[in-house]
Amino acid sequence: MRPIIPDYLAEALGDVEPDTSGEPAAYIPELAAADPERLAAAFATVDGRVYGAGDVDVPFTIQSISKPFAYALALADRGFDPVLAKVGVEPSGEAFNEISLESGTGRPLNPMINAGAITVHSLVGAGNPGPAERVERVVHGLSAFADRRLAVDEEVCASEMEHAHRNLAIAHMLRSHDVLTEDARGVVDGYTRQCSVLVTTRDLAMMAATLANHGVNPLSGEQVVPKPVVRQVLSVMFSCGMYDAAGDWATQVGIPAKSGVAGGLIGALPGRIGIATFSPRLDRHGNSVRGVSLFERFSSDMGLHVM
Numbered sequence: 335m336r337p338i339i340p341d342y343l344a345e346a347l348g349d350v351e352p353d354t355s356g357e358p359a360a361y362i363p364e365l366a367a368a369d370p371e372r373l374a375a376a377f378a379t380v381d382g383r384v385y386g387a388g389d390v391d392v393p394f395t396i397q398s399i400s401k402p403f404a405y406a407l408a409l410a411d412r413g414f415d416p417v418l419a420k421v422g423v424e425p426s427g428e429a430f431n432e433i434s435l436e437s438g439t440g441r442p443l444n445p446m447i448n449a450g451a452i453t454v455h456s457l458v459g460a461g462n463p464g465p466a467e468r469v470e471r472v473v474h475g476l477s478a479f480a481d482r483r484l485a486v487d488e489e490v491c492a493s494e495m496e497h498a499h500r501n502l503a504i505a506h507m508l509r510s511h512d513v514l515t516e517d518a519r520g521v522v523d524g525y526t527r528q529c530s531v532l533v534t535t536r537d538l539a540m541m542a543a544t545l546a547n548h549g550v551n552p553l554s555g556e557q558v559v560p561k562p563v564v565r566q567v568l569s570v571m572f573s574c575g576m577y578d579a580a581g582d583w584a585t586q587v588g589i590p591a592k593s594g595v596a597g598g599l600i601g602a603l604p605g606r607i608g609i610a611t612f613s614p615r616l617d618r619h620g621n622s623v624r625g626v627s628l629f630e631r632f633s634s635d636m637g638l639h640v641m
């Protein structure tokens with residue numbers, strides 16, 4: 335039988351390949367050195383089938399795509415009220431690394447921007463774990479979403495920490511508002527480790543499929559986080575996952591999604607499919623240029639827009 339989906343994916347990759355616009359993230363030296371030609375796409379269905387084309391098994395750091403998964407873990411570990419008391423759910427309309435705190439309370443506007451994600455990292459783990467235990471909970475949780483033991487890329491992590499002045503400044507602002515209640519540097523260190531977890535496009539498709547499958551990993555059958563948590567996470571991905579391009583994305587692609595500065599991009603369609611793409615050149619919002627084109631195409635070819 336002809337493998338229709340891999341052929342379709344290979345053709346889609348071929349169509350976007352000539353587009354060399356955008357630049358890999360320059361603010362993390364290890365990422366700036368990545369091969370900008372890498373290109374991959376994968377689909378994982380909620381019944382556990384995975385289809386891919388291109389560099390689907392090449393590892394790269396998850397970066398901001400870790401944010402919805404860490405948010406899911408914090409909600410599952412602590413419950414909704416303590417997390418919502420610290421981090422809002424409103425789109426910021428600003429870049430991912432803007433401070434974007436609610437006036438008065440100092441609460442970050444949402445968990446997808448850095449201010450929110452740094453706070454969310456501090457909330458992962460039941461019973462106030464220490465920094466190392468918390469990172470282990472994050473890596474373990476991300477691994478359950480992927481159904482594979484994931485690891486941290488120590489070089490990328492160290493490279494980012496050397497230049498983490500902006501995230502440290504954000505964390506100190508959060509500490510000054512008592513949104514963070516512990517050492518700001520330790521939380522940024524843990525958050526940077528979270529961003530440095532290595533994944534492949536295949537892993538990301540499976541992680542997205544676990545969200546699409548209401549929190550149950552399609553391969554292991556494990557309920558990684560409860561169903562109401564997934565609804566919350568996908569809602570915030572829909573409104574905030576693409577930063578200040580979230581409105582364009584919602585109208586043109588219409589799939590809950592999240593991007594990362596290493597060039598990954600995921601989308602999750604409840605009850606149907608997890609999609610992931612990888613291409614390191616980014617647009618001015620920090621979203622993968624070819625990834626955005628691929629998702630536009632997938633959405634229109636297969637009628638994936640949720641509306």
Ligand code: DON
Pocket residue numbers: 396397398399430431448494501526529593594595596619620621
């Ligand atoms: O906090 C940072 O700057 C990065 N480690 C993650 C940022 C990121 O991936 C933004 N997404 N497009």
